Amino acid sequence: MMIENIFCSEVELGALLGSLDIISDAYGAVLETCSTYQFHLRPSGLHVLAFQSSDDYTRRFLEGECGLVSSKDFSVVEFINSGVNASFSINKAVVEFFEHLTNLLTEFENKHIHTPLVVTGQYLGGYLAMLFTIWLQRTIDEKESVGIKNNKRPICITFGSPLVGDEALQCAISDRQKWKSSFLNVVSIDDHIASFFSSNSRYKPFGTFLFCTESGGHAAFEDHEAILEVLDLMASSNTGNYQKYDYKSILNSITSKALYRGASNQVGEFNMSLLREGITLQFREVGLLDNLSNDLIDKMVNKQENQKKTYKPRMSLNRMKESMANMEGYIYSRRSKGGYYDCYKNERNRNEIDGVNLVIRHHVILNKYWEENVEINSRMPQKEGANLRKRWLYSGNNYKRMIEPLDIAKHYRKFETNYITTARSNHYKLLEKWWNDDKKDLNPNEKMKAPNLNIDSCFWAHVEEAVLALRDLKNGRSSRNREDIKHELEHFMAYVMQSIKDYLVSSDIFLEGSSLMKWWNEYNTYKRGLCYSEFSQYMKSGRYKSYQ
Structure with missing residues (x-):
């Protein structure tokens, strides 16, 4: 049995990433880039935008000249939003670099936004790649919100880039699923520049980290605590040697190893749960298992098990509409009995109680779905996708009109008062605000x-x-x-x-x-x-x- 088929998704992800030529193609473009940025058409047909930073700037960075700065002080990064009236902190180097890319942004939006693209860079060049990718993601969000659908979302692949921002920036990326999945940072265990910032700082990771070794061992991590733990272990062995690392040979080793993975003799203790063994294998693969505390593995196992147990309301919009359709059936069936609002509120007889019990499940499903989605979108700027894509906003308004009366019925059934001022859920208020804001652009x-x-x-x-x-x-x-x-x-x-x-x-x-x-x-x-x-x-x- 192939070991990557029996564990958690991060093991499978690591195996997949190790077999992709796209990473080697991206690094090849980095090596061929002699200016701050350069477009490449790789032999494979891949379009790559690669960024570079000067050795002098890297030296200044390593000497501590570029710390965290507040986004409030730099309008150039105002396109990122970490929440309502919130700010984030980001490394000063990336802000200073990005201020000089105005011409590139204009050129790219006009000429290249419809082309599948990999954005890449090493070290501080990776900083630029990350920020440019975020800008492009935000630009595409805004275009999609007005119905322009022919844009292609980029993939950002960086090499050895240190952590770039604080927890607020981490949340701003992680809360947007389409952004979060776009970032891959390839990091050699022996690359000390990559671990320049670790858990003892305010810096936090986002996206996926592919840690790798000279022998071709590699493991993908998305868990933020695990990423910081690996960076800590890397930093603990640092003797102050911050030489630029050449990823070419290590990528060749990864590709070779990905062609043949050892069989189940690498699995180890079969009495361990598959989830625990999968997590253990990740750290063993990059040679860090012996230095790792059991507490971290326990924490990762518990987190993933809890995630499986937790109700996940991120169903598809179509499945959500199925619950809406069931609610419509309930509403129609109660018209001969005074209407669904009063039937739900009063539960007059046994038959009505049974009917109410049937609809409670859909009530709960719909509330959880929209509460989560509104919460996520509330942390984004007002312009970003009009908070919810048009069809989501339309569905959200229909949901509010259909389901909020049930919450009102529950409130007054308990002899409570003042629902609107004391008990109304914030997600209803936001859906109403967004809908009203959206209607301003329509002809009445x-x-x-x-x-x-x-x-x-x-x-x-x-x-x-x-x-x-x-x-x-x-x-x-x-x-x-x-x-x-x-x-x-x-x-x-x-x-x-x-x-x-x-x-x-x-x-x-x-x-x-x-x-x-x-x-x-x-x-x-x-x-x-x-x-x-x-x-x-x-x-x-x-x-x-x-x-x-």
């Missing part, structure tokens, strides 16, 4: 038909507050001023009437037994029919029966 069109779902997903929360206000008005025990309560109810009726005029509410709000109809009947009785608001006249005349 007059609606002439009632929607299937209320446009305002908080409609039922307004109804519930009106129910509570009427109760306070009737029993006279509230500490609130009666005139204030009356004004609140008048405001509510004006809100509902305007929603009707603008076709912003579903005809389901007028179903017999709905919370709105119960409120209206109770209010009309309390007023003894002596109510003259526009909404009251609309209801008393029976015109609501023809609303559709």
Whole structure:
């Protein structure tokens, strides 16, 4: 049995990367680059953009002249965002280099953005490759957000590049799946420049690290703690020798070893779990197992096992739509029973409880899916993909209109109050904001038909507050001023009437037994029919029966 077929994905990834000619092609382009940057068309047909840094600048870097600087102080890196109103720290060398690449950015966006590309560099040249790749990823995100789909995302392959930024930069990359998967740093265990920064600094890794040895041993790591541990072990053997490392021979050794991997006699202790053995093999492959603490392996095993157990809501958009379709079926089936909002809230009988239990699973799935995706996108700039791609944003708005009423029902079922101000989830607020921002760019069109779902997903929360206000008005025990309560109810009726005029509410709000109809009947009785608001006249005349 081939050992790379029985372990964790990082073992398989290491085996795959070791067999790819693309890495050798990229390094060949680095060796042939004599200026700050140069385009190459490799014999394999691969397009490569390679960066170089001067030996003098590398010397200054190694002498400590280039520390971390705040992104707030350099507009040239404002295209990276690590969160709302957040900043990150990045090595000063890459910022200074990048400031001189304005012409390249313009040329590339106009001529080369539609071509599959590998961006590469060694050491500080790798710094430039990373930042250029981030810029290109962000540019493609913005183009895709307005429907331009023919752009090609780059792959960044660096050689021996030290860590470039802090934890905020790490998060900015790692939170974007399409960015995160674009970075590969090839690092020789004997390359001391690569381990110039390790865990005793503020620097943090991102992307995938392919550690390798002169004999061709190689292992891919994506776990941030494991990467730092390897860099620490490399740094501990450093005697201050920071000579430039030639990766050509080591890449040849990797390619040769990838053609034939040892069989299961390398596996070792079969009583170990496959996951633990896979992680152990990674460190053994690069000759670091004997220097490693068991604590790290335990930590990595626990982390990966927990990830497997944890619910993963990153299902496909199509699968999410399946849950939406099931919810639509539930909504339709409850129209004869006063509407899905009240059925979910009241659970009148055994059959209704069974129906509610069926829909709870889809409710949970959809909430987890959108909470995670909104959280990820909330850490990105407003322009980036319009926070969510157009179809995601459209689906997110439909989800909010369909599912938030269920959260409102749960809230008021427990006799709680003030859902909008005290209990509304932030992901609903953000979806609403993004949707409204997106609508600003659209030409408004007059609606002439009632929607299937209320446009305002908080409609039922307004109804519930009106129910509570009427109760306070009737029993006279509230500490609130009666005139204030009356004004609140008048405001509510004006809100509902305007929603009707603008076709912003579903005809389901007028179903017999709905919370709105119960409120209206109770209010009309309390007023003894002596109510003259526009909404009251609309209801008393029976015109609501023809609303559709």
